[in-house]
């Protein structure tokens with residue numbers, strides 16, 4: 001059977017890179033949006049860190065693009081059961097953005113908010129220490145508008161609904177506050193390896 005060792009068919013052994021209940025979408029990249037895709041002009045676009053911080057900060061597109069660039073290479077996992085491997089993303093580490101605003105003692109969570117009104121909540125620990133980015137480039141090209149361009153939040157170790165498209169900012173909080181999908185029954189944290197899809201999982 002050595003000739004089939006690398007084969008990952010429907011009845012074959014599970015791909016160890018796939019979290020439970022997920023399949024590999026291959027070259028496809030489904031678009032999932034609750035809103036109509038907006039057209040955002042980088043001439044007026046801003047990104048903001050506000051809330052429970054020492055210094056609220058707003059960056060223009062050019063100011064954001066002048067910050068040190070960081071790369072993420074790896075998979076993403078959508079709660080609708082597709083995963084996509086070997087992606088290359090470029091953007092600014094959320095660590096860099098939070099460092100500029102300096103979260104105050106007692107900060108525990110962030111609420112990511114989009115230019116469209118979409119929101120999603122995350123523990124501070126899930127967007128710091130190199131785990132999250134504001135990303136504008138994917139696989140060598142600009143992030144397509146339907147995938148959240150000009151820039152989206154990227155939190156690839158959690159289900160992809162936490163990666164808010166058309167990101168407008170992060171509100172630092174001293175408590176947890178559910179976002180758009182979390183208010184509609186999705187899990188508060190969304191770890192794909194623990195299959196935290198819905199509240200109660």
Ligand SMILES: Nc1nc2c(c(=O)[nH]1)N[C@H]1C(S)=C(S)[C@@H](COP(=O)(O)O)O[C@H]1N2
Nearest residue numbers: 030031032033034078118147160161164165
């Ligand atoms: N603003 C916004 N961001 C969003 C969503 C959305 O509806 N609106 N959907 C989330 C969900 S459920 C998923 S799976 C991914 C889908 O991203 P994609 O369309 O680039 O695949 O975006 C997440 N971010």
Ligand SMILES: [Mo]
Nearest residue numbers: 078079080161
């Ligand atoms: Mo999703």
